[in-house]
Amino acid sequence: DASALPLSPQVRNEFYKDTQGVILVYDVGQKESFDALDTWLAEMKQELGPHGNMENVVFVVCANKIDCTKHRSVDESEGRLWAESRGFLYFETSAQTGEGINEMFQTFYSAIIELCDNGGKRPPSSMGVGFTKEQADAIRRIRNSKDSWDMLGVKPGATRDEVNKAYRKLAVLLHPDKCVAPGSEDAFKAVVNARTALLKNIK
Numbered sequence: 001d002a003s004a005l006p007l008s009p010q011v012r013n014e015f016y017k018d019t020q021g022v023i024l025v026y027d028v029g030q031k032e033s034f035d036a037l038d039t040w041l042a043e044m045k046q047e048l049g050p051h052g053n054m055e056n057v058v059f060v061v062c063a064n065k066i067d068c069t070k071h072r073s074v075d076e077s078e079g080r081l082w083a084e085s086r087g088f089l090y091f092e093t094s095a096q097t098g099e100g101i102n103e104m105f106q107t108f109y110s111a112i113i114e115l116c117d118n119g120g121k122r123p124p125s126s127m128g129v130g131f132t133k134e135q136a137d138a139i140r141r142i143r144n145s146k147d148s149w150d151m152l153g154v155k156p157g158a159t160r161d162e163v164n165k166a167y168r169k170l171a172v173l174l175h176p177d178k179c180v181a182p183g184s185e186d187a188f189k190a191v192v193n194a195r196t197a198l199l200k201n202i203k
Contacts, residue, residue: 019048020112020116020120021058021059021108021115022044022058022060023060023062024037024041024061024062024088025061026062026063026064026074028063028066028072028074029065029068029071030073034074034082037061055121055122056115056120057122058108059083059089060089060090061079061083061088061089062093062100062104063079063090063091063092063093064094064095065095066092066093067094067096067099076182080183081139084131085133085136087122091104130181131184135173135174135184138173138174138187139174139181139183139187141153142190142191143183148194148195148198151190152167152194153166158198158202160202163195163198163199163202167194167195171188176188
């Protein structure tokens with residue numbers, strides 16, 4: 001259960017050594033649990049030490065409690081982008097209804113077996129990412145921007161040329177025909193709308 005109390009740091013530390021697989025779970029209705037994923041990763045990296053290699057660990061991200069659709073605050077594209085941009089597997093699950101659980105565990109175990117068969121190294125093919133860090137970062141920035149200026153990455157008062165130049169760069173980067181990153185289509189539409197809104201007010 002994503003809301004379960006975590007183990008104390010002293011107990012957790014024992015689990016990090018020789019880890020082959022990790023399941024990161026967050027509650028789709030609690031943004032804080034999603035935001036905490038970065039903290040969990042940082043702790044693991046620290047515990048593994050300078051000789052530990054997180055590239056050789058299978059990571060699965062579970063967006064749990066998808067049965068609570070009314071209270072959802074982290075959408076699928078946001079969770080999927082976070083996971084896939086790091087080369088992690090992503091699943092939408094519900095511990096309540098069992099949705100996605102079997103598929104997640106089967107894929108998780110298969111990936112660990114593949115890891116063992118590959119001499120303890122994560123096979124590159126199984127975790128390939130079909131988009132760049134620049135695309136992922138742009139989608140996150142657009143998603144979190146406070147206004148149209150911020151969305152295009154230009155300062156208020158920018159000229160038509162500056163707005164169009166910023167728009168073109170993002171449009172090429174995020175066009176749905178070229179970008180497969182989760183959330184790219186919504187980000188592209190948001191950029192189109194931001195440009196239209198800004199150009200209306202620039203003489």
